[in-house]
Amino acid sequence: MSDFETVFYKPERNGAWxxxxxxxxxxxxxxxxxxxxxxxxxxxxxxxxxxxxKNRLFRGLDILQxxxxxxxxxxxxxxxxxSYPSGTFRVRWNLYRAGSGKYTAESNDCEEMLQVxxxxxAPQIKERCEISDRVRLSxxxxxxxxxxxxxxxxxxxxxxxSRNLDELILLDQRxxxxxxxxxxLFWQIGDEVFTPxxxxxxxxxxxxxxxxxxxxxxxxxxxxxxxxxQELKKADCVWVSNVTGISSIVQLGSKIYSAExxxxxxxxxx
Numbered sequence: 001m002s003d004f005e006t007v008f009y010k011p012e013r014n015g016a017w018x019x020x021x022x023x024x025x026x027x028x029x030x031x032x033x034x035x036x037x038x039x040x041x042x043x044x045x046x047x048x049x050x051x052x053x054k055n056r057l058f059r060g061l062d063i064l065q066x067x068x069x070x071x072x073x074x075x076x077x078x079x080x081x082x083s084y085p086s087g088t089f090r091v092r093w094n095l096y097r098a099g100s101g102k103y104t105a106e107s108n109d110c111e112e113m114l115q116v117x118x119x120x121x122a123p124q125i126k127e128r129c130e131i132s133d134r135v136r137l138s139x140x141x142x143x144x145x146x147x148x149x150x151x152x153x154x155x156x157x158x159x160x161x162s163r164n165l166d167e168l169i170l171l172d173q174r175x176x177x178x179x180x181x182x183x184x185l186f187w188q189i190g191d192e193v194f195t196p197x198x199x200x201x202x203x204x205x206x207x208x209x210x211x212x213x214x215x216x217x218x219x220x221x222x223x224x225x226x227x228x229x230q231e232l233k234k235a236d237c238v239w240v241s242n243v244t245g246i247s248s249i250v251q252l253g254s255k256i257y258s259a260e261x262x263x264x265x266x267x268x269x270x
Contacts, residue, residue, distance in 0.1 A: 004089070009079075009114040015072065017079045017114060027111065028097045033149030034105070035096025036060040040206075041119060041243055042089040045081040048269075049243065052206045057095070059204075060145040066097050066110050076114070088119040090244075096148060121269075122183075122245035125259055126166035129238075129252045131229055134159050136173045137201035144204035156181040167240060167249060169229075172201045176226045183240035183247070184208040187232055188262060194231070197224045207241040211265060218264045237261060245269040 009017040028034035038057050041048040054073045061068045080091065092115040099106035135156045137143070152170070160168040160181055169185060172178045179185050179202035186195045193215055196202050215222050232238060237258045238249040246269060248259040 004118040006115060006117040009116070011112055011114075015075060017076070017083075026100060028099065028101070028105065029094060029111075029113075029148050031100075032103070033147060033151075034064075035066065035094060035148045036064060036145050037095070037148060038093045038146065039243055040091045040093070042080055042084055042091050042116070044087070045085040047077055047080065047091070049206050049210055050077065052209050056146075056204060056206055056209075057093075060142075060147075061095065061110065063142050063145055064097075064147075065108055066095065067108050068110065071095065071110055071112070080116075084116065090117050090119045091115070092117070094148065120244070122242065122247045123166075124245075124247060125250060126240070126247045127250045128165050129167040129169060129249045130163060130165055131252075132156055132159055132168050132170050135168075135170050137170055137178045138173050139199055139201045143201045144198045146203055153181055167247070169232075169252070171229065174226075175228060176200045177229060177231070178202045180240040183242045184211075185238070185240055186211065187235035187238040189234050189236060191221065193220055193222045193262065194227060194235075195222070195224055197226055200226055205242055207243050207246075207269070210268060211241060211246075214264050214268055215262065220262065220264065241269075243269075 008020055010020045012018050038053055040053050058068055094113045095110050097105050098109040098111045135152050137152060156168055156170055168181050170178045177196045178200040184202060184205040186193060198204055212222050232252055233255055237260060239246050239261050246261060246265055248261055249257055250259055
């Protein structure tokens, strides 16, 4: 599936999705990062964790005060089932404020663009990891959203590549653990699982929500909070996750971790 070419779709007035190579530019998504996106896995015609994606999508639109009228998650699922009934794909759904204008918006209506591309699962193991030297995240009323302004993660990825690492952990401006370059962060100490609170500026990941729900349903004590990097020295294992799966961190600095994740999570993203 790696040779699958990315396909772009725009919704027409009748609600049908039509393939397009031409996007309306300039738009507020391009000019100001004024919008959100949802990255999803389409597996055998079904969106994995669709209810969690839908809830996060609508929460993000509400936070950014973009009208959700006309945004039809169910019709999108029907379209994808009809167009891609088999195989596994990566789906990115961009939703941005309509109109042009400058910083003051002319409209709060929503425009959409859909991107379907090849799916690549998260690697099971990420060998070498460090704390970012350059990038710090900040909490805001919309920091939990996957906004189109993703420059901190672009710069973090550049730093990760320049340092020849497999992963990079980001802190917030106060020095608390936040997340990784494109994933939420977890670690286990004894029987407890820890993850940074959304107050640390991390994304409210769909994978994060699924993992916390599964662990708590299994009776595992999960703590969301504000933790300094020194906490990771106490960890037995560390992993990062997004909707494509879970990756175990083997080494952070001189600290070596077990690559075994909690058994509740082993089949969660299959």
